[in-house]
Amino acid sequence: MQIIGSYCLILVITLIRLNTVSAQAHDTTSRSTEIIQDSRVDELVKKHIQINQVLNTMDGFRIQIFSDSGTSSKNKAQAAQEEFQAGFPGMRAYLTFKSPNYKVRIGDFRTKLDAQRFLIELTADYPNAFIIADQINFPNPD
Secondary structure, eight states, X not given: OXXXXXXXXXXXXXXXXXXXXXXXXXXXHTOOOOOOOOHHHXXXXXXXXXXXXXXXXXXXXXXXXXXXESTTHHHHHHHHHHHHHHHOTTSOEEEEEXXXXXXXXXXXXXXXXXXXXXXXXXXXXXXXXXXXXXXXXXXXXX
């Protein structure tokens, strides 16, 4: 009899605990959170969206394959860009000028890891190429 009484007591305590846990879980799901923020935060978010739509770029990475300055540097940069485009027609190459250098950078990589993977393919043809953080174009929606 004593053993049956102990089992009943354990059963009752277990049922009470389960009921309490269930009630607590129900209370937490019915709670709501109110966020109080300055109205200027919404204005800043809207301005950020507008700026991104106008710029149409984002932070990312490119691989620089050429940089030179001097009298014939523009011609050399154009030749490097054309040579790259012939060898890798699916990848975009960008020629930029920032005094006094002409540079050719390639790709629109969202992560540095993606740029590193492609850099491995380039090392035979462009041993001095390196990864640089840059503003990249948004990916094309395919």
